[in-house]
Amino acid sequence: DQQVKQNSPSLSVQEGRISILNCDYTNSMFDYFLWYKKYPAEGPTFLISISSIKDKNEDGRFTVFLNKSAKHLSLHIVPSQPxxxxxxxxxAGASNQGGKLIFGQGTELSVKP
Amino acid sequence: DTAVSQTPKYLVTQMGNDKSIKCEQNLGHDTMYWYKQDSKKFLKIMFSYNNKELIINETVPNRFSPKSPDKAxxxxxxxxxxxxxxxxxxxxxxxxxxxxxxxxxxxTRLTVV
Structure with a gap:
């Protein structure tokens, strides 16, 4: 039972354009959401997060949007860079779960020059 | 001054052996976790310790035993x-x-042969 799903295993975008990565979840108890970036042979690195009381959080080129009714969040990167x-x-995590995070299966982003 | 460091990075061993992976954090955090990324790239939580106390144990075989000598x-x-x-x-x-x-x-990439 995959509670967090990223249905696109890969995405290819031209440099300078917008990258949109999508994520869906099923558990209504999740109240905070995070995006991590991972390079090969390295650990995941935190990128940006959003609390369930917000619908948008922005940090430089990265913006996360949360649609609670649709149980959907997305990460926008603009402009995309190689x-x-x-x-x-x-x-995704729930406040009463001791910091436990449930991860999606990942989307491999390729930004082409 | 790595924040979370684990050793070794690669571990190749034979079936039936016993092995340990070490982890240390210098961030002053009170909770530590072990996650497993399987061949399908899913990242799944295994254990969580808060101030040396086990708080999450995700139905991992009892061949796996976490040990927390201190909160770091x-x-x-x-x-x-x-x-x-x-x-x-x-x-x-x-x-x-x-x-x-x-x-x-x-x-830590563990390969059992």
């Missing part, structure tokens, strides 16, 4:  | 290794209850 090429993981 | 260290000991234990194991840490991001180590 260095953004990595695997992006969506993760 | 969480080691993972695996007995009687099986082929199916081959995966990448990530250690992480965070502050429990603050809905903050978890910081991950670089991973």
């Amino acid at each position: 260095g953004d090429s990595a695997v992006y993981f969506c993760a | 260290h969480l080691n993972l000991h695996i007995n009687s290794l099986e082929l199916g234990d081959s995966a990448v194991y990530f250690c992480a840490s965070s502050n429990r209850g603050l809905n903050t991001e978890a910081f991950f180590g670089q991973g």
